[in-house]
Amino acid sequence: MAGGKSKRQKPKVSSELEEIRAEDxxxxxxxxxxxxxxxxILxxxxxxxxxxxxxxxxVSFANATFHEVEFVDVIFETCDFSNVQLEHAVFHRCEIRGSKLTGANLANSKLSHTLxxxxxxxxVNFSFAELKIVDFLECHLPDADLYECVGTGFRFDKCQIDNINLAETDLDGVDLSTSTYDRLEVTLTKVAGCIVSREQAMGFARMLGLTVKEE
Incomplete structure (x- = not known):
């Protein structure tokens, strides 16, 4: 099941942290x-x-390449992940706020309890990622790639998701109703259970080949 109502766990980060320079x-x-x-810069x-x-x-990760990187209980605030290579990365109990992810590659990554x-x-590329309780809130995600993602919960809330690729991703329980788009790429056999607005439902009906009769 792609969408779900399980509560996301917040990062466990101490209020007393040692401050270091990035190069250290x-x-x-x-x-x-x-x-x-x-x-x-990292x-x-x-x-x-x-x-x-x-x-x-x-902190900037722009254009960097990381192999087998893990982020556990990490808060990212206004960071730059532009074009970073993070394939097979692990994110667990993380929050990424106000950050730039343009062109970031997180294919085959595992994300759980992440905001x-x-x-x-x-x-941004999340293709083949495993998403377990991942929230996208007020994000700008046009042309993002979530091809064949698996997991037990992700959701979009007030996001811009035009032309996002959700093909081969199970959308059961995924709520699109508060997000905006003109076009989506989906697999029609995997849209059952997806939560949409009335207007969005008409668009899905047309994708199914139905003719929507206006009253």
Whole structure:
């Protein structure tokens, strides 16, 4: 089931964090724990990196490549993920707020209990991702790719999702009713249970080949 009503868990981040510079991350042998990073660039290609219990603000990951990176209990605030390569990444109990995700590649990633709020995600790629209780709130997601995603819950709330690719993704329980779009790519055999507005329902009816008679 793609959509669901399970409650999302919030990140467990201490109010007392050690503040370090972005470049000092790589001195920690791939395990960055209980730190706050403000400004800076994390643009180094790294293998096997874990961020745990961290708060990152105004940090840029733009154009970086990470292999097997894990983010557990991490808050990202106004960060830049433009064109970052994060295939097979893990996000667990994370919040990504006011951040730029244009062209970010998160294909084959695993995301659970994760919030994207007020993010710019044009062309972001989540294809083949596993999404478990993932919320997209007030995000700009035109041309995003969620091809053949699996999981037990994701939802869009007040998002712009024009031309988003949801083909082969099970939309049972996914609520699109508060989001706006002109066109979607979906697999008609997987739309049963999707929650839509009356106007959106007419669009789905036309995709099914029905003629909607105006009263």
């Amino acid at each position: 991350c790589w001195r920690r042998d791939g395990f960055i724990e209980n730190v706050r990073i403000v400004d800076g 643009g180094v290609e790294e293998a096997r990196v874990v961020f745990d219990g961290c708060h990152l603000k105004d 994207f709020q007020a993010c710019d995600g044009r062309y």
